[in-house]
Amino acid sequence: MKILAIDSSGLTAATAVIEDDIILAEYSIQTGHTHSQTLLPLMEEIRSRIGLDLDSIDAYAVAAGPGSFTGLRIGIATVKGLGIAKDKPVAAVPTLEALAYNLYGAGGLVCPIMDARRSQVYTGIYEFAAGTGTDDGGAGILRMRPVMKQSAMAFDELSARLNEIGRPVIFTGDGIPVFSEKMKELLTCPYETAPAHMSRQRAASLAALALAYMKGETDPELEGEVTDADSLDPIYLRMSQAEREKMERGG
Amino acid sequence: MNNDDIKILAIETSCDETAAAVVRNGREVLSNVIYTQIALHTEYGGVVPELASRKHVEKIDPVIRQALSDAQVSLDDIDVVAVTYGPGLVGPLLVGVNAAKAISWAAGKPLVGVHHIGGHISANYIEHPDLEPPYMCLVVSGGHTHLVEVTGYGKYNIIARTRDDAAGEAFDKVARAIGLGYPGGPKIDKAAREGDPDAMDFPKGKVRDSEYDFSFSGLKSAVLNHLNSCKMQGIEINTADVAASFQRSVVEVLTERSMEALEKIGAQDKGFALAGGVASNTALRTSLEKACASRGIPFYAPSPVYCTDNAAMIGAAAYYDYLAGVRHGYDLNAVPNLPL
Numbered sequence: 400m401k402i403l404a405i406d407s408s409g410l411t412a413a414t415a416v417i418e419d420d421i422i423l424a425e426y427s428i429q430t431g432h433t434h435s436q437t438l439l440p441l442m443e444e445i446r447s448r449i450g451l452d453l454d455s456i457d458a459y460a461v462a463a464g465p466g467s468f469t470g471l472r473i474g475i476a477t478v479k480g481l482g483i484a485k486d487k488p489v490a491a492v493p494t495l496e497a498l499a500y501n502l503y504g505a506g507g508l509v510c511p512i513m514d515a516r517r518s519q520v521y522t523g524i525y526e527f528a529a530g531t532g533t534d535d536g537g538a539g540i541l542r543m544r545p546v547m548k549q550s551a552m553a554f555d556e557l558s559a560r561l562n563e564i565g566r567p568v569i570f571t572g573d574g575i576p577v578f579s580e581k582m583k584e585l586l587t588c589p590y591e592t593a594p595a596h597m598s599r600q601r602a603a604s605l606a607a608l609a610l611a612y613m614k615g616e617t618d619p620e621l622e623g624e625v626t627d628a629d630s631l632d633p634i635y636l637r638m639s640q641a642e643r644e645k646m647e648r649g650g
Numbered sequence: 651m652n653n654d655d656i657k658i659l660a661i662e663t664s665c666d667e668t669a670a671a672v673v674r675n676g677r678e679v680l681s682n683v684i685y686t687q688i689a690l691h692t693e694y695g696g697v698v699p700e701l702a703s704r705k706h707v708e709k710i711d712p713v714i715r716q717a718l719s720d721a722q723v724s725l726d727d728i729d730v731v732a733v734t735y736g737p738g739l740v741g742p743l744l745v746g747v748n749a750a751k752a753i754s755w756a757a758g759k760p761l762v763g764v765h766h767i768g769g770h771i772s773a774n775y776i777e778h779p780d781l782e783p784p785y786m787c788l789v790v791s792g793g794h795t796h797l798v799e800v801t802g803y804g805k806y807n808i809i810a811r812t813r814d815d816a817a818g819e820a821f822d823k824v825a826r827a828i829g830l831g832y833p834g835g836p837k838i839d840k841a842a843r844e845g846d847p848d849a850m851d852f853p854k855g856k857v858r859d860s861e862y863d864f865s866f867s868g869l870k871s872a873v874l875n876h877l878n879s880c881k882m883q884g885i886e887i888n889t890a891d892v893a894a895s896f897q898r899s900v901v902e903v904l905t906e907r908s909m910e911a912l913e914k915i916g917a918q919d920k921g922f923a924l925a926g927g928v929a930s931n932t933a934l935r936t937s938l939e940k941a942c943a944s945r946g947i948p949f950y951a952p953s954p955v956y957c958t959d960n961a962a963m964i965g966a967a968a969y970y971d972y973l974a975g976v977r978h979g980y981d982l983n984a985v986p987n988l989p990l
Contacts, residue, residue: 435744439751439980453756468700469741472707476745479711480752484725629711639700645693 400457400613403481404606405442407434407474408466408494409513409573414441415602416451417610424449425603434473453485460609462600463491463623464634465521465551466513471633482628489631490609492623495549497605498572499525501597504541507567507589512574515551520574521636522557523549524564543608544618551636554578558585567591571598656972657721659728659753660965661714663746664738664766665792666690666697668709671961672721672728676969677775681720682955682962685709692832696822703741710749717961725757732968735763735978736988737793743984751980762968763978766959767794767990768804770925772970773956773963781923781950786916788908788938791926792818792835795864796990797908799916800923803970806990809911810862817900818928820866824873824896828889838893839931845890847898850876854903862907869899897933905937912947921948929957 401423406413412434415425424445428437445451461478464471478489498511504527513521524547529540547560554574558581561568570582571593582590592598611617612625638646655674662669666687672680687705691697718724733750736743747763754761771787783803789796795812815823818835825834830841852872855865873896880887912922922942928934929951942949956963 433983435748435983436981439748439755443755443980468703469744472703472741472745473748475707476710476748477752479707480749480754481756483711483714483749484753484756629715633704633707635704639698639704641694641698641701 400610401455402458402460402490402606402609402613403456404460404602404609405438405474405477406462406494406497406600406602406605407438407470408462408464409470409600411573411599412437412441413600413602413605414438414445415606416445416449417603417606419610422603425601427599427601429599434470438473438477456485456487458488458490458609458613459628460490460492460606461631462494462497462605463631464494465515465549465636466494468635471635475631475633478631479628486628488613488625489628490612490623490625491631492605492609492612493549493634494600495521495523496525496543496621496623497608498600499523500543500604500608501571501601502569502593503527503543505569507569508546508561508564510561510568510570511572512557512570512578513572514574514577518553519551520554520557520578521549521551523547524561540616542618543621545620548622549636554581555585562587564588569593573599656729656969657723657727658730658732658965658968658972659714659717659725660732660764660961660968661746661750662734662769662959662961662964663706663710663742664734664736665742665959666702667959668706668713669959669961670714670717671965672717672723673962673965673969676966677779679776679962680723681717682960683713683717683720684958684960685713688833695826695832697739699739699741702739703745706742706745710745714749725753728759730762730968730972731759732762732764732964734766734769734964735982736766736985738766738986740984740986743986747982747984751982755980760972761978761982762972762976763982764964764967764971765988765990767796768806768967769963771798771800771806771923772967773925773952773960774923774950775966776956776962777953778950781921785919785921785923786908786912787923787925788904789926790817790904790928790934792816792822794926797862797911798990799919804967804974808990809915810860810864810907812864812866813857814865814867815870817864817866817904818926820870820900821928823870827874827877828887828892830889830893835928835931838897839933841890841893842897842933845888845892845894847894849888849891850895852895852899854899862911864903864907866900869896901933901937904934905941908938909941909945921950923950925952925957927958930954
């Protein structure tokens with residue numbers, strides 16, 4: 400199964416094409432340019448490099464959120480455009496699940512964090528376990544399951560949660576540099592931050608997790624879905640400022 | 651249909667309408683789908699960019715599919731994908747731009763990015779087969795007030811612009827102040843019909859160092875001051891009179907400057923066209939039509955459906971840009987302050 404994956408949820412623009420367990424092409428770049436300027440040129444680069452025929456793609460995968468509102472919309476609008484031209488199933492993968500999947504097979508907990516501003520992080524806590532949570536003979540396949548589903552929360556609250564669990568944790572994501580001082584200050588559990596090849600959005604990880612979604616081989620507690628381009632909806636996890644202020648006024 | 655036919659799929663998401671259209675040879679509209687978000691923004695008293703962006707994401711694919719199906723074409727029949735890339739609100743623009751780029755890429759169709767104001771001006775080509783440059787055009791909308799000499803297709807010479815508020819913006823602000831709500835243009839237009847346009851003498855904004863430029867902030871302040879002084883003195887405000895008098899000031903200044911410019915600068919011009927959301931205003935249309943008729947100059951204005959933000963006008967503009975060789979790359983970005 401061939402999957403074209405796009406992640407523009409954070410600072411890194413990422414796109415990849417995988418075929419089953421092989422990466423045919425993958426780009427991750429972090430520049431000063433907006434995703435609107437970088438993403439599609441990278442996809443075109445991949446197409447021309449590997450002679451990709453778009454009709455041979457079985458599904459699109461996209462980081463559906465959370466993340467930068469604008470970034471998410473660039474990736475999702477791109478997939479919606481692809482759907483108009485070549486309608487294929489779309490694996491809408493929660494951003495934090497895709498980030499955590501960078502550390503497939505990790506022994507402890509994996510905690511992706513993205514800076515959500517206002518002292519908050521977009522985060523979740525994940526672990527890898529053999530065949531957990533399925534009853535269809537999936538035993539032996541290493542699956543990722545959520546210990547805490549993705550949400551927006553204060554880093555202090557996340558720290559308290561991790562300290563309470565007390566297991567070793569590996570952080571990944573572009574929230575790391577923002578909260579590294581806080582980690583030192585607040586965490587009592589053993590922790591490590593992921594090295595470069597695992598520390599930002601990787602479209603190949605997204606594609607690999609999307610493949611599991613397509614095959615129905617994900618843990619039932621994961622929150623992604625297989626949908627189509629028209630129904631694809633960003634997972635913002637947050638109201639707009641205008642809606643928030645209206646609610647606070649009691650409107 | 652011959653082989654020279656160029657069919658354009660056009661997309662417009664620069665503000666609060668999600669729109670797509672199919673246009674043949676720049677002048678024939680095969681479909682024109684507009685999803686308006688007015689209801690969503692009304693409760694906030696104006697367009698909320700983040701909410702508009704979210705709504706565009708939700709509506710973009712259904713609107714595009716509707717445009718293709720209304721035109722009874724498939725994407726294979728389309729020759730060019732066109733999209734508004736500025737000016738406008740960056741979040742909303744990015745939705746249309748990225749969807750259009752992906753369609754262009756995946757379907758292998760050339761991409762033409764279109765200037766939103768160029769689109770408004772080109773709306774006039776849709777219903778006026780005789781209209782050709784050169785002509786003078788007054789573009790008035792919620793975000794823009796431009797007097798433009800159209801010297802060729804896609805070639806614009808800006809004669810005047812607003813120094814502060816756009817005309818449509820002044821309509822919105824005054825409408826809010828007199829309790830008519832959003833959107834202000836149509837509401838003031840309607841209220842003004844019941845009012846006396848000579849009830850109050852509001853100023854017609856003049857800019858010191860320019861013959862033609864517009865200014866509407868002084869007029870807006872004069873209306874607000876009038877409302878305040880009525881309130882202080884306990885005088886009941888006659889909403890219809892305020893609306894009619896405010897509208898008269900706007901219409902007179904737009905008409906006078908336009909005609910002066912037409913006579914002094916646009917002597918070679920073959921006509922005068924009106925464009926933009928405020929072009930729907932009946933008083934403005936009537937005033938300019940009369941002024942043109944008295945000078946023996948043909949007057950053009952689009953039907954209201956092509957005055958509001960729509961994608962058919964983008965398809966019209968894109969056709970002439972396409973013929974002129976304009977092509978955009980996959981790195982096309984939204985440009986909120988794109989100059990004309």
